[in-house]
Amino acid sequence: MILKIAWRNIWRSKVRSFIVLTSIAIGIWAGLLIIGFSFGMNNERTAAAIGSTLGHSQVHSEAFLEEPTSAATIGDAEAVAALQDSLLSAPYVTGVSVRGVMMGMVSAPKSARGARMIAVDPESERENSTFPSTIIEGDFFETKTRNSVVIGAQLAEKLGVGLRKKVVLTFQDGEGNISRASFRITGIYRTLNSTWDELNIYIKRSDLKKTIGKDLVHELMVRYDETEGTEEKTAELAQMLPQGLQILSWKRNSPELGYADDMMGIMLVLVLGIIMMALLFGIVNNMLMAILERRRELGMLMAVGMNKRKLFVMILVETLMLGFVGGPIGIVLGDLSTRVMMGIGIDLTSKKEGLANLGVQSVIYPEIVPEYYIIVAIMVVLTALIAALYPAFKALKLNPVQAIRGE
Amino acid sequence: MSKPVIKVKDLHKVYDGAVPVKAVNGIDLTITEGEFTALKGPSGCGKTTLLNMLGGLDAPTSGAIEVGGVDITTLSQNELIDFRLRNIGFVFQAYNLIPVLSATENVSFIMLLQNRPKEEREQRARQLLQSVGLTGKEDKRPGQLSGGQQQRVAVARALASKPQFVLADEPTANLDSESTANLLDIMLKLNKEEGMTFVFATHDDRVISKARRVVAVSDGKIVSDTTK
Numbered sequence: 001m002i003l004k005i006a007w008r009n010i011w012r013s014k015v016r017s018f019i020v021l022t023s024i025a026i027g028i029w030a031g032l033l034i035i036g037f038s039f040g041m042n043n044e045r046t047a048a049a050i051g052s053t054l055g056h057s058q059v060h061s062e063a064f065l066e067e068p069t070s071a072a073t074i075g076d077a078e079a080v081a082a083l084q085d086s087l088l089s090a091p092y093v094t095g096v097s098v099r100g101v102m103m104g105m106v107s108a109p110k111s112a113r114g115a116r117m118i119a120v121d122p123e124s125e126r127e128n129s130t131f132p133s134t135i136i137e138g139d140f141f142e143t144k145t146r147n148s149v150v151i152g153a154q155l156a157e158k159l160g161v162g163l164r165k166k167v168v169l170t171f172q173d174g175e176g177n178i179s180r181a182s183f184r185i186t187g188i189y190r191t192l193n194s195t196w197d198e199l200n201i202y203i204k205r206s207d208l209k210k211t212i213g214k215d216l217v218h219e220l221m222v223r224y225d226e227t228e229g230t231e232e233k234t235a236e237l238a239q240m241l242p243q244g245l246q247i248l249s250w251k252r253n254s255p256e257l258g259y260a261d262d263m264m265g266i267m268l269v270l271v272l273g274i275i276m277m278a279l280l281f282g283i284v285n286n287m288l289m290a291i292l293e294r295r296r297e298l299g300m301l302m303a304v305g306m307n308k309r310k311l312f313v314m315i316l317v318e319t320l321m322l323g324f325v326g327g328p329i330g331i332v333l334g335d336l337s338t339r340v341m342m343g344i345g346i347d348l349t350s351k352k353e354g355l356a357n358l359g360v361q362s363v364i365y366p367e368i369v370p371e372y373y374i375i376v377a378i379m380v381v382l383t384a385l386i387a388a389l390y391p392a393f394k395a396l397k398l399n400p401v402q403a404i405r406g407e
Numbered sequence: 408m409s410k411p412v413i414k415v416k417d418l419h420k421v422y423d424g425a426v427p428v429k430a431v432n433g434i435d436l437t438i439t440e441g442e443f444t445a446l447k448g449p450s451g452c453g454k455t456t457l458l459n460m461l462g463g464l465d466a467p468t469s470g471a472i473e474v475g476g477v478d479i480t481t482l483s484q485n486e487l488i489d490f491r492l493r494n495i496g497f498v499f500q501a502y503n504l505i506p507v508l509s510a511t512e513n514v515s516f517i518m519l520l521q522n523r524p525k526e527e528r529e530q531r532a533r534q535l536l537q538s539v540g541l542t543g544k545e546d547k548r549p550g551q552l553s554g555g556q557q558q559r560v561a562v563a564r565a566l567a568s569k570p571q572f573v574l575a576d577e578p579t580a581n582l583d584s585e586s587t588a589n590l591l592d593i594m595l596k597l598n599k600e601e602g603m604t605f606v607f608a609t610h611d612d613r614v615i616s617k618a619r620r621v622v623a624v625s626d627g628k629i630v631s632d633t634t635k
Binding site: 001004005008009012296297299300301302303304305306307308310400401404406 | 459462464465484485488489491492493497499501503505506507508512515516517519520521564568
């Protein structure tokens with residue numbers, strides 16, 4: 001009967017209860033939409049970075065990780081080939097790309113800038129990464145031209161160069177000697193990460209070898225069958241590596257991306273916490289009003305023999321019911337709206353440039369994150385419980401005689 | 408000889424304040440089983456305070472109140488609540504029914520607090536509502552009943568716990584003459600047929616005229632005690 005009383009009491013003041021239930025539902029709906037949006041944005045950025053540039057993990061020499069000089073290579077061609085085969089023997093490794101990575105300078109007639117040169121096997125990159133799809137002008141080393149280079153749109157703009165223009169690349173060879181060579185721009189790319197585009201330029205490993213007379217390999221980019229379990233897979237691969245080499249997951253290779261991934265969970269719980277705080281005050285206010293209006297009734301219940309424990313439980317159940325009614329409505333609304341948005345996307349074209357700096361596309365597709373539904377449900381129940389405590393204690397303090405008189 | 412249900416000895420109640428008020432000032436009173444007693448007196452004479460103390464709702468400043476052989480002034484708050492539930496029925500001036508429950512549910516609720524089985528609760532509630540003349544109104548909520556009918560539900564509720572006695576504070580104050588006469592007839596019938604003890608705090612002459620014992624209270628003291 002306590003449940004029956006609690007349920008009917010909720011509907012005694014229909015307008016007030018409706019307002020509280022609506023605010024609970026809207027709060028949860030907004031929370032779930034924010035979660036879906038944030039996950040969509042973050043996962044899109046992560047997937048793009050993994051797919052186009054980072055891979056799931058990368059192998060470097062310990063010396064390279066300490067200081068990325070040209071001399072800090074993984075090893076000679078034989079060692080690299082053996083390592084590549086060894087990595088590919090793991091069932092979850094779908095591809096390994098071999099890269100040379102050197103810091104240097106790119107000079108155009110009007111300007112010069114520091115750059116990170118990535119020497120790649122075009123065929124291998126095409127197989128193991130989505131990078132070639134970021135080309136907006138020209139192609140990704142499809143034209144058989146010697147000393148061709150692919151540069152980012154941002155860098156091209158800053159250098160004042162375009163397709164088919166010549167630039168001079170300056171870098172150190174394996175012995176520390178300065179090498180300089182002229183390259184022709186055959187492709188311009190644009191990833192979701194404008195910072196990346198401004199720094200990194202791509203050349204062919206074969207051109208690098210001809211320029212400096214030897215093959216330098218500093219990095220193996222490793223792709224897995226799926227992103228889930230990256231850390232475990234990376235730890236397992238680390239066992240296969242010879243001494244002096246290290247394999248790091250994308251989270252450690254791109255700390256800012258990993259940090260954003262880790263922080264997002266905390267931020268979302270904080271956002272939900274703020275929403276729940278607002279709900280908490282709404283529920284407390286509603287229940288205090290309800291208790292104030294029902295002083296006589298509560299006084300009577302205490303007078304006729306309802307003990308404090310039962311009175312406390314009654315107020316608690318009543319408050320929890322508000323959460324139990326408003327919570328599922330909000331969760332259903334949040335789920336439905338996220339599903340609709342997943343189909344059509346949220347168009348933020350007006351903020352395109354800012355989003356590009358964050359490595360995010362201008363149309364964001366939210367994602368359903370079921371585990372957050374459980375977190376939200378638990379938070380709603382906890383909020384309702386906490387919200388019930390003050391009004392319930394307030395009710396316990398009523399003096400039955402004064403309450404019955406309406407004092 | 409009937410056994411005493413309530414025994415009050417040298418009861419005092421002083422309300423503290425800038426000027427302390429002696430609401431009850433040395434009352435000795437014994438109520439025996441089956442009495443139909445009215446505590447009468449003007450507003451502020453101390454009769455409601457006395458009634459509240461008899462019901463364990465208010466604590467005396469000094470003195471003893473024995474109910475069915477138990478000195479209720481020595482009981483803790485929780486013990487008092489349980490004692491009230493099992494021994495005392497209450498009828499209030501403003502009915503104080505639970506508006507979201509039907510007449511039957513209002514009566515059953517007390518028995519629910521006593522953890523009685525559902526079947527027994529429903530059967531006794533129907534029987535009590537029948538005895539207060541509310542057959543056919545069992546499923547009505549308080550808002551759908553007249554003031555007199557609501558107070559009859561309150562009487563049925565007071566009897567539901569099978570108390571030793573019923574305390575009624577100005578039960579007819581909000582009722583018209585016809586409803587008052589009906590209610591008093593029902594309570595007299597329950598008193599006569601079931602031997603239920605009733606104690607009223609009232610200044611309503613219609614109640615006083617029906618009471619078999621009238622205790623007049625003035626300035627916190629009993630000034631007369633008449634048995635018809």
